[in-house]
Amino acid sequence: MSVLLVEDDMSIAIVITAALEAEGFDVVHCQTIEERDRLIAQQTFSAMVTDVMLPDGDGIETIERVRSLRPDMPVVILSAQNTLDTAVRATDTGAFEYFPKPFDIDELARTVRQAAGNGQGNVHDGDEPLGDGLPLVGRSPAMQSVFRMITRVLRNDLTVLILGESGTGKELVAEAIHQLGNRRTGPFVAVNTAAIPAELIESELFGHEKGAFTGAVARHEGKFEQAAGGTLFLDEIGDMPMQAQTRLLRALQSGTVRRVGGREEIKLDARIIAATNKDLEPEIAAGRFREDLYYRLNVVPISMPPLRDRPEDIEVLARHFLQHAANEGLPKRQLTSEAAELLRKQPWRGNVRELKNFIYRLALLAREDAIDVESINPLLAAESQGSQAGAGDGSAVDIDTAVSQWLAAERPADGSIYASAMAAFERPLFAEILKETGGNQLRAAHALGINRNTLRKRLSELELDPEAFARRP
Ligand SMILES: Nc1ncnc2c1ncn2[C@@H]1O[C@H](COP(=O)(O)OP(=O)(O)OP(=O)(O)O)[C@@H](O)[C@H]1O
Ligand SMILES: [Mg+2]
Numbered sequence: 130m131s132v133l134l135v136e137d138d139m140s141i142a143i144v145i146t147a148a149l150e151a152e153g154f155d156v157v158h159c160q161t162i163e164e165r166d167r168l169i170a171q172q173t174f175s176a177m178v179t180d181v182m183l184p185d186g187d188g189i190e191t192i193e194r195v196r197s198l199r200p201d202m203p204v205v206i207l208s209a210q211n212t213l214d215t216a217v218r219a220t221d222t223g224a225f226e227y228f229p230k231p232f233d234i235d236e237l238a239r240t241v242r243q244a245a246g247n248g249q250g251n252v253h254d255g256d257e258p259l260g261d262g263l264p265l266v267g268r269s270p271a272m273q274s275v276f277r278m279i280t281r282v283l284r285n286d287l288t289v290l291i292l293g294e295s296g297t298g299k300e301l302v303a304e305a306i307h308q309l310g311n312r313r314t315g316p317f318v319a320v321n322t323a324a325i326p327a328e329l330i331e332s333e334l335f336g337h338e339k340g341a342f343t344g345a346v347a348r349h350e351g352k353f354e355q356a357a358g359g360t361l362f363l364d365e366i367g368d369m370p371m372q373a374q375t376r377l378l379r380a381l382q383s384g385t386v387r388r389v390g391g392r393e394e395i396k397l398d399a400r401i402i403a404a405t406n407k408d409l410e411p412e413i414a415a416g417r418f419r420e421d422l423y424y425r426l427n428v429v430p431i432s433m434p435p436l437r438d439r440p441e442d443i444e445v446l447a448r449h450f451l452q453h454a455a456n457e458g459l460p461k462r463q464l465t466s467e468a469a470e471l472l473r474k475q476p477w478r479g480n481v482r483e484l485k486n487f488i489y490r491l492a493l494l495a496r497e498d499a500i501d502v503e504s505i506n507p508l509l510a511a512e513s514q515g516s517q518a519g520a521g522d523g524s525a526v527d528i529d530t531a532v533s534q535w536l537a538a539e540r541p542a543d544g545s546i547y548a549s550a551m552a553a554f555e556r557p558l559f560a561e562i563l564k565e566t567g568g569n570q571l572r573a574a575h576a577l578g579i580n581r582n583t584l585r586k587r588l589s590e591l592e593l594d595p596e597a598f599a600r601r602p
Contacts, residue, residue, distance in 0.1 A: 130245055131155040131172075135165045135179035135188060136207070140280045140309045141230075143265065145178065147276045148238040150268035150445075154245070162186045169198050175245035176225070178237070181208040192222045203244035207232065234277075264305050265298065266449045269439035275302065278431045283310040288381075290366075290426045291404040293433025295578075296482030299404040300364065302431060307360040312400050315359025320352045322377075323368030324571045324581045330373040332389045335380065341390025353386045356399035366426065367407030367418060368580050378422045401426070436477040436484065443477070443484065444469040450485050451500075454492035462492050465501045475509065487512065556591050559584070560598070568599035 132149055136142040137160040146156045157174070159165055162185050169177075177195065179188045189206065203225040225244040228237055265276070279302065282289055289306060291299040300319070307317045325333045332341070336351030352361060363369075369377070380386045381401070385394040403426045412418035436443065447464055455461040464472075477483050487508065495504045532550075541549035559573070566572040570588070573595075574581035588595060 130175040131157055132241060132245065133165065133168055133174040133177040133179075134158045135162070135177065135183065136160065137180060137183055140283050141180075141207075143305075143309075144234055144273075144276050144280055145237065147268060147273045148234045149178075149241060151270065151273060152238045152242050154241070160184065162188065162191050166194055169195055173199070174202060176203045176205065176241050178205045178207065178241060181206065189222055192224075196222075205237070205241055205244060207237075264308070265301060266446050267439065267442040268445060269434070269442045271434035271439045272442060275431060275433065278429065279306055279309070282306060282429055286311070286400045288400075288426055288428040289402045289431060290429070291402065291431045291433065292409075293404075293406065294435050294480055295406045296480035297406075297433035297435060298481050299406070299433055300362070302433065303360070303362045303364075303402045303404060306402060307362075307400075310360075310400070312359050315399075316356055317360050317362065318352050318356035318399070319362040319364055321364045321571065321581075322373065323365040324574075325373075326585075327370040327372055327582075330370065331376055334373075334377065335386040335388055336391075337389035338391040341388070345390065348388070351386065351388065353380065353397060353399060354395060358398055359400070361399040361401050363401065363403040363426075365405060366403040367405035367409055367412055368582070370582070371417070371419070374419045374422050378419060378425060381422075381425050436480045440473045443473045443475075446481060446484055447472055447488050450488035451492055454489050459489070459492040460495075461498070462495055463499045465499055467502050468500050468505050471502050471505055471509075483512075552591055555587060556593060559588060559591070559593055563593075563595055563598040566598075568595045568597070570595050 130153070132154045134142060134145055134149070134156050136145065136158070142158055142160075146158060149156045154175070157168060157172075159168060160183070162183050165177075165179070165188075168174075179192075181188045192204065195202070195204065204222065205226045205228065206222070206224045207228045207230060209230040226240045228240075265272070267275075283306065289303075291302055293299050303319075304317060307313060320334070322330070331337075332345070332349060332351065334351050334353055336354055337345050337349050339345060339348045363377075380397065383394075384397050386397060387394055407418075409418050409423055413420045413423060436446075444464070447469060451462055451464060472484070479486075491500055491505065491508060494508065497504065535550070535553060536546075539549065539553070559577075562573045562576055563570075566576065570584055571581055574584040577584065
């Protein structure tokens with residue numbers, strides 16, 4: 130059963146869509162009266178949920194047009210103007226229910242289910258967009274609590290700390306908070322705090338004056354200044370060098386920054402969102418992360434659930450990515466329900482990112498329009514081979530043989546075998562990955578799943594020059 134949601138406030142639309150999808154509805158969302166009238170004319174809905182103040186008019190005043198086309202469709206009205214007038218006008222239209230904002234989302238979902246049940250129970254063809262246009266896909270309860278947390282920080286500037294495994298959507302959440310929040314007209318500046326060499330971090334974050342140090346040929350605005358009026362996204366905060374943590378803490382405590390070599394105190398005017406895929410508590414216990422900085426950042430924590438804990442989202446996400454792939458020019462593919470079931474059962478250690486890459490590969494490689502179990506299996510096999518290092522089954526290169534040959538040929542002195550073997554293994558591995566990334570160390574570190582500083586250190590120890598892999602025009 131499908132519900133038409135007419136709501137121009139995206140933050141509210143996200144939450145309602147999630148709640149209604151959890152009730153088993155397909156939600157078609159639009160933001161204007163014009164779109165509403167077009168959709169109503171085109172298809173049948175079990176119910177409509179509508180805001181009152183819309184960009185192109187009043188949702189109540191124009192409801193007659195809906196009534197004349199669909200006299201039996203129940204209408205649920207939401208309004209932020211909690212005046213008696215609005216309530217009365219809403220009731221006058223014969224609306225099924227009137228909800229003043231803010232309202233209890235679960236109550237709204239229950240009401241819509243009731244309303245839809247009382248209606249004609251119109252069955253509708255199943256191929257409409259699933260809350261289309263909303264950036265974060267997912268109907269699981271775990272994602273609904275994420276949505277709810279997002280809506281709580283949109284109308285304030287509280288610092289947000291997004292935690293979760295790699296690929297769970299942390300950056301996407303940071304972007305959504307920016308785009309839907311008070312600061313959407315300002316810039317969104319993302320900094321990977323682990324990727325900046327320790328000696329440059331101060332100047333990167335806070336800027337420097339001309340002549341502040343050798344090489345500072347011009348004044349440079351730091352990320353904090355660049356983000357003025359907008360959002361500063363501090364990514365991979367758990368890998369930030371200690372010294373930089375201290376500087377960051379000082380800036381957050383004082384609410385001001387000073388450019389390196391400068392005297393002026395510049396007031397901070399950015400919403401701070403931090404993210405990490407590290408569990409910070411053990412990092413704090415081990416003395417690698419400052420506890421006081423943790424408390425500064427952890428004002429509103431948002432935990433991104435791993436994909437394996439919300440298998441009910443996998444199918445929606447897969448269909449979403451198939452649609453995206455098609456929008457980007459790849460062939461339009463359908464997923465059979467058996468195929469979706471198979472996807473649900475996978476562990477997706479790389480979370481949504483892994484699923485997304487997998488779906489794009491499927492869209493590219495599948496020969497039939499319908500993607501079924503047979504077309505998924507070979508790709509899944511390749512995937513698990515790729516992710517289980519050394520799980521040789523004869524078809525891949527035999528590492529065991531390589532190791533014994535290497536030992537026979539090189540035989541390092543006792544006491545140095547491990548270090549030499551690791552170097553022998555890392556050198557071609559790093560070279561291969563750097564080749565793939567065109568010498569980009571950040572992406573290489575990301576692909577390898579190691580800290581960028583670790584990679585840098587190892588490259589220098591192995592005397593591998595990443596520049597040598599840079600793509601030349
Ligand atoms: N709920 C979602 N709906 C749609 N796309 C999603 C969702 N979650 C993640 N993605 C997509 O998956 C990919 C990975 O997400 P993102 O980069 O936000 O993850 P991350 O948590 O920041 O990962 P990392 O810790 O590795 O940086 C992106 O392409 C993102 O658009
Ligand atoms: Mg990220």
